Amino acid sequence: MxxxxxxxVLLVVVDQWRADFVPALGADFLKTPNLDRLCREGVTFRNHITNTVPCGPARASLLTGLYLMNHRAVQNTVPLDARHSNLAKELRRIGYDPALIGYTTTTPDPRQTGSLDPRFTTLGDLMEGFRAVGAFEPSMDGYFGWLAQKGHALPENREDIWLPEGEDHLPGATARPSRIPADCSDTAYFTERALTYLKGRNGKPWFLHLGYYRPHPPFIAPAPYNAMYRPEDMPPLHRAATWREEAAQHPLLDFYLRGISQGSFFHGAGGAATELDAGSVAQMRATYSGMISEVDAALGQVIAHLDATGEWKNTLVIFTSDHGEQLGDHYLLGKVGYHDESFRIPLVIKDPDAPDAAGRIESAFTESVDVMPTILEWLGGEAPRACDGHSLLPLVAGETPAAWRRHLFYEYDFRDVFYSRPEDDLGLSMDECSLCVVQDQHWKYVHFAALPPLLFDLEKDPHCFTDLAADPAHAAVVRDYAQRALSHRMSHAERTLTHFRATPHGLEERAP
Structure with a gap:
């Protein structure tokens, strides 16, 4: 440049978009011309994961660069400690006014406010340091207010806009369009906010976190995206013959298979997620794909503006998601547990400083905690000492650092929140409800604080149906990967001040 x-910097963060729904990584049934262009002009990462799920914890890791074990915003609705830095705070240190469209699902530190703070009545609010220029929170008020201002009559239950016209419920997966037209969708709202912000910058440098709510459920798309894909063209399901066979693998999986309902995914629907037959899942995936294409078309409007102003060539563009979506694999919906579908997510980086990288697929192991240090390095800043991630700019340029990670590491905390209560069901205390995963190209090891571990041979069993942890023939593998997990946690323990020393000559700061 x-x-x-x-x-x-344009950081695009979509919601619930899993990695195998990226055409550059094999999903050739999808129509995403703008994401395709970004992949052609940038680097697409094949082995990228979020470090935790669901939304709040995942976005905390993405925006603080910290593992769950360090930031401890362990579930949606659990506060984020105010002492932690984040991407927005660090950008302000180097002269940027970080703008945010969308949401971060952050619950504030209760020690910094009072118990009557309205933010404690919502699923999550905005992370400190960002300037909201198109917020979704609290409770989607920004979007619904915009919709009413456009003259659209809101139903008494505002979320009923995601029902087909004339219907008061959805029986489940549907090809019918939502009653809201595409130009009034939340995707259109976020895009309008983005263009309004960008057109007002008047040549000043900018950082924009552009969030999109889709393809997050409810799984219903506006016309014409509802009819863009056929169920028969969707990728095959990965699940056992019955959900009970899946449930027998582990007590945590059994809990979710017994407890996940369709209602959160198909607005107004009843029944258990395990009741979805293969045809319904295929229709759900077709609708999910339509929602993806709607986001892609919206992203195209933003790219067109950057093209027209010449800013495209000056802009680092990062496209990613907060987490994945089970989409019926293993009979699950949502983002729970330990399966890859919940944790593997897209990552594409277009770096104007690395034009020779265009179109490359990078297979190194990368994690969501890497995004923050990547952005800061590109802008001339420096990641905080506590950051668990590493800049991806060397990988973008085609250089793999000598000490690059040998495995992926991710975590999940499944303690009680108001909408999910596994503690009593599993006989665990709050602080026993956690797992971590160490995974490479050969093995996936899942360690629980107080439940049996799991081990999968990824070369023979890539979709993780056969647990080998209790097999004496694999005892050495369990030992080795349990040791890896322990060593990883020890080497990433909180270290904000551990490089300082008091000496006879005063304070000394050592290089890490």
């Missing part, structure tokens, strides 16, 4: 040009 020419020197003296303003350096801009």
């Amino acid at each position: 020419p020197s003296g040009q303003p350096r801009n």
Whole structure:
């Protein structure tokens, strides 16, 4: 990029988009011309994961660069400690005013406010440091207010806009369009907010976190995206013959298979997720794909503006998701447990400083905690000492650092929240409800604080149906990967101040 040009960053964070629904990674049934262009001009990461699920914890890791074990916003509705830095705070240190469209699902530190703070009545609010220029929170008020201002009559239950016209419920997966037209969807709202912000910058450098709510459920798409894909063209399901066979694998999986309902995914629907037959799952995936194409078309409007203004060539573009979606695999819906479908997510980086990288697929292991240090390095800043991630700019340029990670590491905390209560069901205390995963190209090891571990041979069993942890023939593998998990946690223990020393000559700061 020419020197003296303003350096801009566009961080696109979609919601619940899993990695195998990216055409550059094999999903050739999808129509995503704008994501395809981004992949052609940037680097697509094949082995990228979120470090935790669901939304709040995942976004905390993405935006603080910290593992769950360090930031401890362990579930949606659990507060994020105010002492932690984050991407927005660090950007302010180097002269940027970080703008945010969308949401971060962050619950504030209760020690910094009072118990009557309205933010404690919602699933999550905005992370400190960002300037909201198109917020979704609290409770989607920003979007619904915009919709009413456009003259759309809101039903008494505002979320009924995600029902087909004339219907008061959905029986389940449907090809019918939502009653809201595409130009009034939340995707259209976020896009309008983005263009409004960008057109007002008047040549000043900018950072924009552009969030999209889709393809998050409810799984219903506006026309014409509802009819863009056929169920028969969707990728095959990965699940056992019955959900009970899946449930026998582990007590945590059994809990979710008994407890996940369709209602959160198909607005107004009843019944258990395990009751979805293969045809319904295929229709759900077709609708999910339509929602993806709607986001892609919206992203195309933003790219067109950056093209027209010449800013595309000055802008680092990062496209990613907060987490994945089970989509019926293993009979599950949502983002829970330990399966890859919940944790593997897209990551594409277009770096104007690395034009020779265009179109490359990178297979190194990368994690969501890497995004924050990548952005800060590109803008001339420095990641905080506590950050668990590493800049991806060397990988973008085609250089793999000598000490790059040998495995992926991710975590999940399944303690009680108001909408899910596994503690009594599993006979666990709050602080026993956790797991971590160490995974490489050969093995996936899942360690629980107080439940049996799991081990999968990924070369023979890539979709993780056969647990080998109790097999004496694999005892050495369990030992080795349990040791890896322990060593990983020890080496990433909280370290904000551990490089400082008091000496006879005063304070000394050592290089890490």
